[in-house]
Amino acid sequence: EDKVVQSPLSLVVHEGDTVTLNCSYEVTNFRSLLWYKQEKKAPTFLFMLTSSGIEKKSGRLSSILDKKELFSILNITATQTGDSAIYLCAVEIPGSARQLTFGSGTQLTVLP
């Protein structure tokens, strides 16, 4: 059975801290790994990773994939209260439907 595991499940930090969120996966087939940020409503896209070792950056956020060890990390530097959200990791399974399997999410709370 395909599995995506995120850790920690929740994290509370203060503004300015740096956080690292983890995502490991065990899937029969792999095409890509995606990170999303979910606040009150629908998830918003952060990154799609397909190749090992290539860091993707967007402002204070960055992410990297290790296909040998089957995990990815999402880093957020100089956190702000607006970073408070659930961060979801999902793995895309190739096939005709190409659906996503989601991890449980990490609830990040950034205190002022």
Added chain:
Amino acid sequence: GAVVSQHPSRVICKSGTSVKIECRSLDFQATTMFWYRQFPKQSLMLMATSNEGSKATYEQGVEKDKFLINHASLTLSTLTVTSAHPEDSSFYICSARMGYYSPYGYTFGSGTRLTVV
């Protein structure tokens, strides 16, 4: 960028009634749409995959007769919760992939919060 419009955003209905949720892809054609359910503080659970012009594929444990999915056109998929009960109260989200090779992954609708009283 591509947008998936979902409505209603919030609905309260009486037990035993049916509720229809619509998802439309704007500016792109979505041959496949995914329907998820999310309980508070939990992740998204895939309910079914909706394919234009054919029957939806349901995940194990999801009742086809209760959650009716119709994908009649390349831009519209609907989920109807039939004979809703309080345990069906949840957050329902649809999603479509923005093209096979898109680097942006999947686009999500804004979600529908269903409360059955």
